Amino acid sequence: MKQREFLKRLIGMFAVIGSLLISWAFAYWLTSFLYDVIQFHPHALTKQLINSILGFLLFGLGVFFVTRIKWVRERQDKFLHPMIQAMRMMAEGNFNIDLSFYMSQFKGRTEHPYYKIIENINNMADKLGKMEEMRQEFISNVSHEIQSPLTSISGFAHALKRDDLSPEERKHYLEIIEMESIRLSKLSENLLKLTSLESDDLTLERKTYRLDHQLRRIILANEPQWAEKDIEMDISLENVSLTANEDLMDQVWINLIHNSIKFTPNAGTITVTVDKLPNGQPMVQIKDSGIGMDEEAVMHMFERFYKADKSRTRNAGGNGLGLSIVKKIIDLHKGKMEVRSECNKGTEIIVTFVHG
Numbered sequence: 001m002k003q004r005e006f007l008k009r010l011i012g013m014f015a016v017i018g019s020l021l022i023s024w025a026f027a028y029w030l031t032s033f034l035y036d037v038i039q040f041h042p043h044a045l046t047k048q049l050i051n052s053i054l055g056f057l058l059f060g061l062g063v064f065f066v067t068r069i070k071w072v073r074e075r076q077d078k079f080l081h082p083m084i085q086a087m088r089m090m091a092e093g094n095f096n097i098d099l100s101f102y103m104s105q106f107k108g109r110t111e112h113p114y115y116k117i118i119e120n121i122n123n124m125a126d127k128l129g130k131m132e133e134m135r136q137e138f139i140s141n142v143s144h145e146i147q148s149p150l151t152s153i154s155g156f157a158h159a160l161k162r163d164d165l166s167p168e169e170r171k172h173y174l175e176i177i178e179m180e181s182i183r184l185s186k187l188s189e190n191l192l193k194l195t196s197l198e199s200d201d202l203t204l205e206r207k208t209y210r211l212d213h214q215l216r217r218i219i220l221a222n223e224p225q226w227a228e229k230d231i232e233m234d235i236s237l238e239n240v241s242l243t244a245n246e247d248l249m250d251q252v253w254i255n256l257i258h259n260s261i262k263f264t265p266n267a268g269t270i271t272v273t274v275d276k277l278p279n280g281q282p283m284v285q286i287k288d289s290g291i292g293m294d295e296e297a298v299m300h301m302f303e304r305f306y307k308a309d310k311s312r313t314r315n316a317g318g319n320g321l322g323l324s325i326v327k328k329i330i331d332l333h334k335g336k337m338e339v340r341s342e343c344n345k346g347t348e349i350i351v352t353f354v355h356g
Contacts, residue, residue: 019062024055083114086121095129097122142305146187149180190321193251194304197328204245204332211282212237212274214246218253219272225261226270234271240282242353248329255322256286256349263347264290277352287348293341301339302327 305320
C-alpha cells in the first residue's frame, strides 16, 4: 500500500513538472514567434523573465480548465458537498454527523488532504456534540438545584399566611426559608467562583506563606462544627511553606475539612497532616473515619453537581460544586489530588504540590 501511494505521488510530481515544462516551452515558442512578427528582440534576461511569467500563467490556465472538466468536478463534489453540508449542520447546532463512509472511499490513503479534512470534521463534530451534552446537563442540574429551594421557600411562605400557626411552627417555617435562601446564595456564589476560575484572563497572585499555619487557623475556625459532633482532631503540622494564592487555598482546605466533618459520625476521628515528601514537595493529608465512598463515587466526586447520595447531601446543604472548585484550584496551582476511600471505612485525600 505504501509503495502504491509513493508511486502515485511520484507520477503526480512528474505530471506537474511535465506540465510546467510544456507551458514554458509553449511560452518560448509563442514569444519567439511574436518577436519575429514585430521585428523586436529584447535583452536575453528580459526574454527569460517574460517566458517564465508567461509559462506560469499558461500552467495556471491549464489547471483552471482541467478542474472545469466534468468528471474532475464530479469527483471533487463527491467529497466537498458532504463536508459543506456537515459544516452547515454544525453551524445550526446539529452535531450528529458521521462522514466515515466518505473516509472509507480513500482506501487507506490517510495522507490525502480530503481525508484529513473529513477526519477533522468528524472529530470536531464529536467534541462539539459532547460539549453540547455537557452544557445541557449543566443547565438541567442548575435548574434542578434552583427549583428545589425555590419550591420550599414558596411553599413555606404560603404556609406562613395561615392565622392558626403557633409561634413554634412559624419560627420553624422561617428557619427553613432562611436555610433554603442560604442554599440559593451558596449555589450562586459557587457558580460565579467556577466561572471565575475557568476564565482565560485569570491571573493567580501567589505569595509564600506557612502552610501549617494556614491549616491550623482553618481547623480552629471550624472548632464549633467538629466539637459539636465530639470528633477527635488528630493534627500533625510540620513547618512547611507554600507559594500559592492563599485565599484560594483557604477555600480548598475549608471545603475538604467541612466534608470530613459532615460525613464523619459522632465521636469519629479526622487526621490532618502537613509534611514534605522526600523530594521536597509539600503534602497535605486529610483522613477521616466517616462513611466513605465506593469506587464509582470516587471516580465522579470532582464532577459538577455529582452527589454520591443525593438525599443525604441535600440534607447536609451541599450542591455538588464544592469539590469541583477544589479540583480546579488545585489544578491551577499544578497540584495533584489522590483519593482513597472505602464504604464505612472513611476517606483519605492527599494533596501534593510540585513546588513549595
